[in-house]
Structure formats: C-alpha cells, structure tokens
Amino acid sequence: MQELFIYNTLSRNKELFRPLHEGHAGMYVCGPTVYGDPHLGHARPAITFDVLFRYLTHIGYQVRYVRNITDVGHLEHDADDGEDKIAKKARLEQLEPMEVAQYYTNRYHDAMDRLNVLRPSIEPHASGHIIEQIELVKKILNAGYAYESNGSVYFDVRKYNADTHQYGCLSGRTLDDQLSTTRQLAGQEEKRETADFALWKKAQPSHIMRWPSPWGDGFPGWHAECTAMGTKYLGNPFDIHGGGMDLMFPHHESEIAQNYAATGHEPCRYWMHNNMITIDGQKMGKSLGNFITLDEFFGGTHPLLSQPYSPMTIRFFILQAHYRSTVDFGNEALQAAEKGYHRLMEAYRTLLRLTPATKGDAEVSTYRQRCYDALNDDLNTPVVISLFFDIAKAINTAADHRTHLAQGDIEELKGLFDTFLFGILGLRDESAADNDSGLVEGLMRTILDLRATAKANKDWTTSDRIRDSLAAVGIAVKDGKDGATWERK
RNA sequence: GGUCGUGUGGCCGAGGGGUUAGGCGCAGGUCUGCAAAACCUGUUACUUCGGUUCAAAUCCGAACGCGACCUCCA
Numbered sequence: 001m002q003e004l005f006i007y008n009t010l011s012r013n014k015e016l017f018r019p020l021h022e023g024h025a026g027m028y029v030c031g032p033t034v035y036g037d038p039h040l041g042h043a044r045p046a047i048t049f050d051v052l053f054r055y056l057t058h059i060g061y062q063v064r065y066v067r068n069i070t071d072v073g074h075l076e077h078d079a080d081d082g083e084d085k086i087a088k089k090a091r092l093e094q095l096e097p098m099e100v101a102q103y104y105t106n107r108y109h110d111a112m113d114r115l116n117v118l119r120p121s122i123e124p125h126a127s128g129h130i131i132e133q134i135e136l137v138k139k140i141l142n143a144g145y146a147y148e149s150n151g152s153v154y155f156d157v158r159k160y161n162a163d164t165h166q167y168g169c170l171s172g173r174t175l176d177d178q179l180s181t182t183r184q185l186a187g188q189e190e191k192r193e194t195a196d197f198a199l200w201k202k203a204q205p206s207h208i209m210r211w212p213s214p215w216g217d218g219f220p221g222w223h224a225e226c227t228a229m230g231t232k233y234l235g236n237p238f239d240i241h242g243g244g245m246d247l248m249f250p251h252h253e254s255e256i257a258q259n260y261a262a263t264g265h266e267p268c269r270y271w272m273h274n275n276m277i278t279i280d281g282q283k284m285g286k287s288l289g290n291f292i293t294l295d296e297f298f299g300g301t302h303p304l305l306s307q308p309y310s311p312m313t314i315r316f317f318i319l320q321a322h323y324r325s326t327v328d329f330g331n332e333a334l335q336a337a338e339k340g341y342h343r344l345m346e347a348y349r350t351l352l353r354l355t356p357a358t359k360g361d362a363e364v365s366t367y368r369q370r371c372y373d374a375l376n377d378d379l380n381t382p383v384v385i386s387l388f389f390d391i392a393k394a395i396n397t398a399a400d401h402r403t404h405l406a407q408g409d410i411e412e413l414k415g416l417f418d419t420f421l422f423g424i425l426g427l428r429d430e431s432a433a434d435n436d437s438g439l440v441e442g443l444m445r446t447i448l449d450l451r452a453t454a455k456a457n458k459d460w461t462t463s464d465r466i467r468d469s470l471a472a473v474g475i476a477v478k479d480g481k482d483g484a485t486w487e488r489k
Numbered sequence: 490g491g492u493c494g495u496g497u498g499g500c501c502g503a504g505g506g507g508u509u510a511g512g513c514g515c516a517g518g519u520c521u522g523c524a525a526a527a528c529c530u531g532u533u534a535c536u537u538c539g540g541u542u543c544a545a546a547u548c549c550g551a552a553c554g555c556g557a558c559c560u561c562c563a
Contacts, residue, residue, distance in 0.1 A: 173558095245557060248558070251563080320512075321502060324494085335513075382502065388511095402529095463522090479521070480526070
C-alpha cells in the first residue's frame with residue numbers, strides 16, 4: 001500500500017497516514033449551509049476532499065466519507081435580530097424552511113455533479129440529528145463543562161482550560177487573546193465568558209425552526225452537529241476531519257473542546273484544511289460585487305467574467321494549485337487553465353488513435369511512481385498535472401513520428417490517464433462524445449474524406465469551405481501528418 | 490491590534506540550502522496550398538533589509554504587502 005503523508009493542522013507537520021482501523025479510513029468534511037446558491041467557496045473543499053476520498057479508495061482503503069448538510073440555525077451575515085437564516089429566507093419567499101433547504105441542497109448537488117465531485121458515503125442533515133445533539137449537550141453538562149443560562153446551554157471555556165485542556169490548540173490562540181480581542185455585544189450577558197460558545201440556543205418566539213429539549217424549545221449550537229454526526233457515523237475518535245481554513249476557529253476548535261469534554265479524548269487523528277480562494281486578488285463577498293456562483297461561472301453570466309468557464313476548467317484550475325495555497329480566480333489565469341486542460345484531453349485522444357510501433361524508444365516507465373510520489377506528498381496535484389504535460393509531450397512527439405511507442409507503452413500511458421487524471425483527479429473529457437458519438441464520428445469521417453479528396457485535387461476552395469463551415473458550427477479541423485482530425489471547440 | 494497562513498519570471502503556479510518545475514503568453518523555426526494543430530528553440534524568477542553558511546529564492550530575524558479568522562449565524 002502507498003504511504004500517504006498528509007499535513008496535520010494540529011501538529012503543523014506532514015504526518016504518515018495510519019488509520020485507526022486497519023484497511024478502513026473514516027473522513028468527515030464540513031459541508032454546505034443550504035441557504036444560497038453554491039459558489040467557488042463550495043467548490044474548493046468539495047474538490048480537495050473528493051481527491052482525498054478517491055485516492056484513499058484507490059490505494060486500497062475502504063473509505064467512509066461523511067459530509068454534512070447544515071440546514072438549521074443560521075443567521076444572515078448582517079442580520080439584526082438573531083433570526084434563523086433559513087427561517088428568514090423562508091418567510092421572504094413564502095416557502096417552508098425545509099423546502100428552501102431542499103431546493104439549495106439540490107442546487108448544490110447539481111453543481112457538484114457537474115464538477116465531477118463524487119457523492120459522499122453519507123450526507124447527514126443537521127436537522128435529522130437533533131436527538132444526537134441533545135444527547136451530546138447532556139453529556140457535556142454532566143461532565144461539568146457546560147452550564148445552562150436562561151434556556152440556553154453554553155460551553156464553559158474557563159473550566160475546560162483549568163482542567164489542563166487548551167481551547168485554542170488548533171488555531172494557536174490563547175484564552176487571553178480571545179478575551180482581550182472580543183468585543184462586548186448584546187446577548188453576551190448570558191455567558192460567563194465571552195469566549196464561551198453555545199451548545200444549545202433558546203428559540204425566540206419568532207423562530208420557525210425549533211425543537212423541544214430539556215432546556216426548553218430551541219436549536220443546537222453550530223458546532224454540535226459535526227461532533228454528533230461524526231461520532232454517530234465514524235465512531236469516536238475517527239481518522240480525518242477536513243474543512244476550509246476559515247472554519248479552524250471557532251468551529252473546529254470548538255469541536256475538539258466538545259469532544260474532550262464529552263469523551264475525554266480527541267475527536268480525530270488528522271485535521272486537514274484547504275486554503276481560501278480570491279477573485280482578482282480580493283476575497284469573494286456579496287458586498288464587494290465579486291460574489292460569483294458556480295452557475296454564473298459555467299454560463300459566463302457574471303460581469304467580471306469575460307467568458308464562460310466549464311466545470312472541468314474550474315476543477316483543473318483548482319487542482320493546478322496545491323490545496324493549502326490560496327488560489328486566485330482571474331480571467332487570464334482561467335483561460336490559461338482552459339487551454340492547458342484541453343491540451344491534456346487532446347493528447348489523450350491522440351493516444352487512443354496512435355498506431356503502435358514494433359519497438360518503443362520513449363521512456364514511459366517512470367511516470368507511475370512519480371504520480372504516486374506526488375500524491376503521497378500531501379496530495380500534490382499540481383505536480384501530478386505537470387507530469388501529465390510531460391506525458392502529453394511524449395504522446396505528441398510519437399504522433400509526429402519523432403519517437404515511437406510500442407503497444408505496451410501505449411497501454412501504460414492510457415492506464416496513467418485512467419488511473420490518475422480521470423480516476424483520482426476526477427477530470428473528464430467534456431468534449432467526449434455523447435450518445436450520438438457513433439453517428440457524429442461517421443458523419444465527420446465522411447466529411448473529412450471529401451475534404452481530403454478536394455485537397456488531393458488541389459481544390460482549395462472546396463477544402464477551405466468545408467473547414468470554414470465546420471468551424472462555424474464549433475468544430476475545429478486539424479491537419480496532421482496522417483490526415484485530418486477534428487475536435488469540438 | 491491578536492492568531493494562522495502567504496509574497497516566485499508578462500500571467501497562473503510547483504519546489505525549497507549548491508543541480509530543468511509545469512502551464513498560459515510572447516519571439517523565432519520545422520511541417521503545411523494557406524491557416525490552425527503538433528513539434529523544436531528562446532524568454533530563468535524568487536517583496537525589502539539584516540543575519541547564519543563555503544553556498545540562500547530556500548534557514549533565522551525585522552519591515553512591508555496580501556488573505557482568512559478573531560462577534561452575533563453557520
């Protein structure tokens with residue numbers, strides 16, 4: 001089995017991945033809050049951990065991947081009254097809260113499907129696990145690390161730290177930092193310390209989403225859902241917990257605290273965090289006018305976009321940067337990614353129609369191990385992609401008859417594409433033919449044959465007319481040494 | 490202000506004490522009826538200032554820039 005090293009935020013080091021249970025791997029990733037259309041901020045973690053999921057599976061683990069749907073207890077960014085995000089939107093649109101959640105869940109799934117992100121093994125809804133969350137809160141109360149106040153329950157950070165734990169161990173913050181930098185806000189008087197966080201919140205009368213509990217009607221605090229659902233489906237502790245860097249504090253920090261309080265040990269072995277994305281060097285935000293949804297990317301409908309970008313262009317672009325680096329979306333960079341992606345796909349098509357040489361003279365045996373080495377080094381997808389540009393060059397050179405690939409070499413290269421580029425990086429050939437492919441192939445062969453005849457007769461008018469009219473319907477004709485080929489633009 | 494991260498050539502981005510990243514772009518060439526495609530060649534960089542070292546883009550320190558988080562929601 002491959003030795004995979006992953007960067008553990010907890011230790012700030014790359015560590016060899018060793019599962020808690022031989023042959024099995026459990027991973028939990030914080031999923032979307034379903035109150036709005038999916039955007040780039042959703043694509044990055046989904047793609048990053050999709051690659052991890054695919055790779056762990058590929059190297060032989062039986063993987064259970066849990067990614068939650070958060071559908072309770074949300075507030076608008078600039079909300080004024082603590083009203084539940086989903087409830088608020090529901091009232092505006094005259095829909096049931098769960099109808100809104102379902103609608104955006106479907107939208108999220110559609111976008112992820114287009115990005116070729118595999119569905120996780122289990123996708124639990126927070127609203128479906130209220131009982132488990134209440135049990136968690138009870139446990140923490142019984143352990144003495146929480147207190148009830150006016151119908152809400154808060155985690156007692158000071159008590160927790162006094163008992164040799166450290167709230168802040170993941171993010172590097174000390175309690176003093178937090179106390180001195182926390183502003184005084186309304187509603188804080190229920191807490192003993194401003195750093196305390198809610199385990200259970202009392203619902204105001206206006207709240208639509210509410211559940212009965214030993215402390216009255218209310219809803220769970222944000223951090224409770226991940227602890228409860230991770231435990232339920234992956235055990236406690238489990239292997240890997242992932243999410244965006246923006247969730248490190250307070251969300252993941254609080255999950256660690258909740259778990260220690262409830263069970264006396266850590267929730268998981270490895271914490272992985274993907275970095276954030278920017279648009280033209282700026283963070284994406286509704287107020288900045290650069291908030292672009294995935295649909296707008298696919299359709300090119302946002303004013304900042306000079307053209308549409310296909311799902312695979314976006315996936316390729318994201319994978320061309322390491323997941324712990326920030327990635328900046330700019331038109332120039334996206335166009336470069338689009339061209340690079342097409343180059344690789346075109347090389348694959350060329351490979352498929354290559355005539356094997358009786359004797360090969362190109363070196364193709366080292367790529368496989370180098371791909372593994374890159375992936376084992378904390379999922380270094382940019383290096384894998386760079387290897388494929390080398391492979392593309394090897395294919396093109398052979399197609400140009402400068403070098404030769406034997407049948408075995410061709411099989412090996414084809415295997416590399418299937419395993420790494422398609423299988424693990426999850427790219428796919430978007431211009432690959434659909435159901436009609438047989439028909440289209442046949443038509444195109446006929447047309448290109450006619451053009452070849454025209455060319456043989458030096459009838460340039462006819463041959464150019466064929467080329468131009470094909471271009472008009474989005475088909476590019478490419479003349480090569482062995483006749484013409486075509487591709488969809 | 491605090492915490493975490495980051496600063497690479499025209500653009501995007503790996504790497505990371507001495508040995509080519511890669512892509513896109515641009516320039517020249519091969520091929521071609523022309524064009525495109527493909528191939529070849531060229532374009533060689535690490536924010537600034539100190540320090541460590543035989544040797545620093547790579548390590549250490551400081552400054553500056555950028556990003557996330559630091560609050561109620563998730």
